Amino acid sequence: MTNTSLVTLEINDGIAHIRLNRPAKHNAINDALLLELEALFSPLDESVRVVLLTGEGDNFCAGLDLAEHQAREPFEVVRHSQMWHRVFGKMANTGIPIVGVLKGAVIGGGLELAATAHVRVAEDSTFFRLPEGRHGIFVGGGASVRVAGVIGAGRMTEMMLTGRTLSADDGERLGLAHYRVGPGEGEAKAKGLAVSIAQNSALSNWAMVSAMSRIDSMSMDDGLFTESLVAGMTQTNPEVQARIGQFLNRKK
Numbered sequence: 001m002t003n004t005s006l007v008t009l010e011i012n013d014g015i016a017h018i019r020l021n022r023p024a025k026h027n028a029i030n031d032a033l034l035l036e037l038e039a040l041f042s043p044l045d046e047s048v049r050v051v052l053l054t055g056e057g058d059n060f061c062a063g064l065d066l067a068e069h070q071a072r073e074p075f076e077v078v079r080h081s082q083m084w085h086r087v088f089g090k091m092a093n094t095g096i097p098i099v100g101v102l103k104g105a106v107i108g109g110g111l112e113l114a115a116t117a118h119v120r121v122a123e124d125s126t127f128f129r130l131p132e133g134r135h136g137i138f139v140g141g142g143a144s145v146r147v148a149g150v151i152g153a154g155r156m157t158e159m160m161l162t163g164r165t166l167s168a169d170d171g172e173r174l175g176l177a178h179y180r181v182g183p184g185e186g187e188a189k190a191k192g193l194a195v196s197i198a199q200n201s202a203l204s205n206w207a208m209v210s211a212m213s214r215i216d217s218m219s220m221d222d223g224l225f226t227e228s229l230v231a232g233m234t235q236t237n238p239e240v241q242a243r244i245g246q247f248l249n250r251k252k
Contacts, residue, residue, distance in 0.1 A: 016051045051096055054190075055103070096205070096206075100119070122172060
C-alpha cells in the first residue's frame with residue numbers, strides 16, 4: 001500500500017483502490033489532495049485494470065475545503081479552476097475504468113470528483129448538493145460539463161440556484177448513481193463490479209471510457225465516424241478475436 005497524508009493507494013489483482021483520507025474534514029478537497037490524486041494517475045501502474053474510488057469515514061467528499069478558500073485575482077481563479085479540470089480530466093480520461101463508492105456527502109467539488117467515475121455505487125446515506133449559489137460562487141471543477149452531461153443543464157441550474165439536496169433515490173433516478181445499496185454495502189458491491197470489469201478486454205475498456213465522452217460532444221456525423229474507427233480498432237484486436245472464438249466454441 002502507498003500512503004500519503006491525504007490519499008491512500010492499494011493495488012491487488014489489477015484493481016487499484018484509491019481512498020480519500022481526510023475523514024475529519026469529510027474528505028473535503030484542498031490543493032494538496034488534488035495534487036496527490038494527480039500524482040497517483042501520472043501514470044497508474046501498468047498492472048491496473050480498474051480503479052476503485054472511495055472515501056474514508058462516513059462521507060465520500062464534502063467538496064471544496066472552504067477553510068482554505070482564499071481571495072484571488074480573476075486570472076488566478078481561472079488557473080486554479082484549470083488545475084481542477086486537469087486533475088479530474090486525467091482521472092476520467094486515463095483509459096482505465098473508475099468505479100466510485102458514494103456515501104454521505106457528495107457536495108460541490110465532491111460531486112465533480114464523483115462524476116469522473118464511470119460507474120457509481122451509492123449507499124442509502126448518500127446525498128447530493130451543489131451549494132455554489134449559497135456561497136456566491138460558480139462551479140469550477142468541471143460540473144458544468146460532467147454533471148450537466150448526466151442530469152442536464154436545466155436540472156443542474158436548478159440545483160445551484162436552490163441549493164436543494166438530492167437523496168440517494170433522487171440521484172439514482174437522475175443518473176448520478178448507477179447502483180443503490182444499503183449502509184456499508186457500497187465497497188463490496190463496487191469491488192464485485194470492478195472484478196467483473198477487469199475481466200473485459202483492456203482495449204475495449206479503454207475504448208468505452210475514452211471514446212464515449214468524446215463522441216457525446218461531437219456532431220452526429222463526427223460521432224458516427226469516430227464510432228466506426230473505434231470499432232475497427234477493437235474488433236480486429238487478436239485478444240478480441242480469441243474471446244469471440246472461445247464464446248462460439250462454448251456454445252457449440
